[in-house]
Amino acid sequence: xxxxxxxxxxxxxxxxxxxxxxxxxxxxxxxxxxxxxxxxxxxxxxxxxxxxxxxxxxxxxxxxxxxxxxxxxxxxxxxxxxxxxxxxxxxxxxxxxxxxxxxxxxxxxxxxxxxxxxxxxxxxxxxxxxxxxxxxxxxxxxxxxxxxxxxxxxxxxxxxxxxxxxxxxxxxxxxxxxxxxxxxxxxxxxxxxxxxxxxxxxxxxxxxxxxxxxxxxxxxxxxxxxxxxxxxxxxxxxxxxxxxxxxxxxxxxxxxxxx
Numbered sequence: 001x002x003x004x005x006x007x008x009x010x011x012x013x014x015x016x017x018x019x020x021x022x023x024x025x026x027x028x029x030x031x032x033x034x035x036x037x038x039x040x041x042x043x044x045x046x047x048x049x050x051x052x053x054x055x056x057x058x059x060x061x062x063x064x065x066x067x068x069x070x071x072x073x074x075x076x077x078x079x080x081x082x083x084x085x086x087x088x089x090x091x092x093x094x095x096x097x098x099x100x101x102x103x104x105x106x107x108x109x110x111x112x113x114x115x116x117x118x119x120x121x122x123x124x125x126x127x128x129x130x131x132x133x134x135x136x137x138x139x140x141x142x143x144x145x146x147x148x149x150x151x152x153x154x155x156x157x158x159x160x161x162x163x164x165x166x167x168x169x170x171x172x173x174x175x176x177x178x179x180x181x182x183x184x185x186x187x188x189x190x191x192x193x194x195x196x197x198x199x200x201x202x203x204x205x206x207x208x209x210x211x212x213x214x215x216x217x218x219x220x221x222x223x224x225x226x227x228x229x230x231x232x233x234x235x236x237x238x239x240x241x242x243x244x245x246x247x248x249x250x251x252x253x254x255x256x257x258x259x
Contacts, residue, residue, distance in 0.1 A: 016241045017087075019248060023247055023251060028073045029198065029205040029247075030075045030119070030201045030204075031074070031077070031201045031202065031205075032078075032207065033203040033206040033223070034078070034206075035215070036080060037085050038054075038233075042057065042235070042236040049253070052096045055097055058235045059100050059101075059104045061149075062104055062237060063107065066070045066149060068240050070146065071113075072247060074147060075147055076200050078150035078197070080229075081155075082101060083154075083217060084121075084122060084155065102129070105133050108137070109136075113144070115141060115144060115148070116142060116143075116144050116148045117138050117149050118149065119151045120160075121151075122156070122163070124156070126153065134151065134153060148200065155218075157218060157219060157220030158220065162220055163194075163220075164191050165194075168190055170248040171194070197222060202226065203219060203222055204226060204227065204249070205229060205250045207230075207231070208228070209235040210231075210235065212230070221237050229245075229247075229249050231246070
């Protein structure tokens with residue numbers, strides 16, 4: 001390690017400790033959503049010809065991120081790993097990405113991990129082998145003591161809402177509820193009970209890396225009152241100090257919940 005890099009790292013560690021001290025006693029989000037963006041651009045920026053190198057580097061960052069969430073006391077984390085739009089990518093591009101995601105899931109569900117994994121998305125659109133990995137991870141981590149980690153794979157916010165409405169209609173049809181009766185009964189809570197994240201608190205904070213300032217369909221229903229933190233840092237370069245900055249920004253905001 002060169003002298004300049006050593007100095008840079010030392011200063012970063014000092015700043016990180018300062019941020020951590022500032023956050024003692026601060027309001028902590030119960031649920032953090034993460035749109036982990038910029039893997040391909042990171043690969044290009046670092047001169048790597050294979051874009052999957054960026055996805056692999058980003059995959060290596062996920063367990064560290066979850067560890068930082070644990071340290072902060074976050075109870076639920078939702079990771080946006082693959083959108084429904086991504087499923088239309090050419091097979092030579094999509095298949096390696098799915099293999100990387102499967103590797104992430106297997107790593108997070110290893111016996112030495114403590115998180116409860118919960119896949120959210122249109123699993124019926126995914127290849128059978130990917131679905132198997134996701135379902136086995138959910139079953140194998142069901143009784144673990146750590147935070148709930150939602151794995152948004154094959155996920156689209158509009159599709160989730162449509163699926164919730166379909167589930168709601170099917171549920172009431174099975175009970176013999178007429179359409180007129182359902183129209184009278186229906187409210188937002190009924191739909192919320194059929195979302196992929198039912199029973200969980202809505203995200204308090206959503207972090208998006210890479211400089212993009214949009215949701216790209218991420219948790220459209222659940223983020224109605226969320227705080228958003230956008231950073232120019234590409235996901236593979238996202239550090240604990242960047243996460244602490246996001247927590248500091250969240251703690252400094254006065255949440256009005258639409259008021």
